[in-house]
Amino acid sequence: MTMSGETGVERDGGTGVNGGTGVSGGEGVSGGTGTALTVEAVSVSFGGVRALSDVSFEVPPGQVCGVIGPNGAGKTTLFDVISGLRRPVSGSVSVAGRDTTAVPAVRRARGGLRRTFQRTQVFGRLTVADNVLAAMEWRGGGGGLLADLAGWPARRRLERERRRRVEEVLALCGLTELRDAYAASLPVGQRRLVELARALADDPALLLLDEPTSGLDADQTARLGEVVRSLDTTTLLVEHDMGFVMEVCDRLVVLDLGRVIAVGTPAEIRDDPAVRAAYLG
Numbered sequence: 001m002t003m004s005g006e007t008g009v010e011r012d013g014g015t016g017v018n019g020g021t022g023v024s025g026g027e028g029v030s031g032g033t034g035t036a037l038t039v040e041a042v043s044v045s046f047g048g049v050r051a052l053s054d055v056s057f058e059v060p061p062g063q064v065c066g067v068i069g070p071n072g073a074g075k076t077t078l079f080d081v082i083s084g085l086r087r088p089v090s091g092s093v094s095v096a097g098r099d100t101t102a103v104p105a106v107r108r109a110r111g112g113l114r115r116t117f118q119r120t121q122v123f124g125r126l127t128v129a130d131n132v133l134a135a136m137e138w139r140g141g142g143g144g145l146l147a148d149l150a151g152w153p154a155r156r157r158l159e160r161e162r163r164r165r166v167e168e169v170l171a172l173c174g175l176t177e178l179r180d181a182y183a184a185s186l187p188v189g190q191r192r193l194v195e196l197a198r199a200l201a202d203d204p205a206l207l208l209l210d211e212p213t214s215g216l217d218a219d220q221t222a223r224l225g226e227v228v229r230s231l232d233t234t235t236l237l238v239e240h241d242m243g244f245v246m247e248v249c250d251r252l253v254v255l256d257l258g259r260v261i262a263v264g265t266p267a268e269i270r271d272d273p274a275v276r277a278a279y280l281g
C-alpha cells in the first residue's frame with residue numbers, strides 16, 4: 001500500500017512502524033501502555049560521520065520524553081534505531097525490559113510501537129475516518145475466509161467496535177468534522193493530526209512523534225499537548241517548539257553532535273549551561 005506525503009509524492013508505508021499497517025500478530029515490543037524504554041550506549045556511524053556516540057537514557061513507563069538538539073544532532077537517527085529502521089554499530093535498545101535491538105521494525109510495530117514522521121504519511125485517497133480505520137485493520141477480522149463469507153456476528157461486533165474507536169480517536173484529535181474529507185485535501189497540520197490519530201487507534205505501547213507540532217496552528221498545538229498529556233503511553237518526541245516541549249514533557253534528553261549533553265526535567269534543562277552553549281553557540 002502506498003501513502004501520500006506532504007509533497008504529494010506517494011511514499012512507501014511498508015516500514016510497519018506507522019499505524020501498524022499491513023502486519024499481523026502481536027510480538028516485538030509488547031507490554032501494553034506504560035512501557036519502559038532503555039537506550040544504552042548506542043552508537044551509529046555513517047562513513048566518517050558519527051551520528052550517535054554512546055547514547056544512553058531511560059524513559060520510565062508512561063512518561064513523555066522530549067529529544068531536543070540542534071540540526072544534525074542525531075535525533076532522527078535515534079528514532080530510526082528505536083523503531084528498528086537502523087541497527088546501531090554498538091549498544092542496545094530495550095522495551096519493557098526486553099532487548100529489541102535485533103528485532104525487525106515490523107515486529108516492533110506488531111508489538112505496539114507507533115511512529116509519526118517529519119514528512120507526514122497518510123493515505124491521501126482515503127477519508128480521514130478510513131485512514132484511522134485502516135490503522136486497525138492490520139489485525140484482521142478473525143475467523144479467516146469463512147468469517148468473511150458468512151459475516152459472523154463476532155466479526156460484525158468487531159467491526160462496530162472498531163468504528164466506535166475511530167470516532168473516539170477522531171474526537172480526541174479534533175478531527176470529527178473532517179472525518180469524511182480525503183486526507184490528501186488537508187493542509188499539513190491536519191494531516192499531521194490524522195497521522196497521530198492513526199498512531200493512537202489501537203492503543204500503542206510506545207509512541208515516537210517526530211516534530212508533531214510542525215504545521216499546526218496555536219489551537220491545534222494546544223490540543224496536541226493535551227492529547228499527549230492525557231495518554232498513559234510512553235512517548236518520545238522530537239520537537240523544535242521549545243514552549244511545547246517545556247510544557248508537555250516530563251523529561252528531556254539533549255543531543256549535540258550525536259552525544260547526550262544533558263538529561264533532566266524541563267526546568268533543569270532550561271538552566272543547564274551546556275545546553276545553552278549548544279543552542280547559542
Ligand SMILES: Nc1ncnc2c1ncn2[C@@H]1O[C@H](COP(=O)(O)OP(=O)(O)OP(=O)(O)O)[C@@H](O)[C@H]1O
Binds near residue numbers: 069071072073075076
Ligand atoms: N543516511 C545518512 N547518510 C550519511 N549521513 C547521515 C545520514 N543520516 C544522517 N546523517 C548524518 O548524521 C548526523 C545526524 O543526523 P540526523 O538526521 O539524525 O540529525 P537530526 O538531529 O535529526 O537533524 P535535523 O534536526 O536537521 O532533522 C548528521 O550529521 C547527518 O548529516
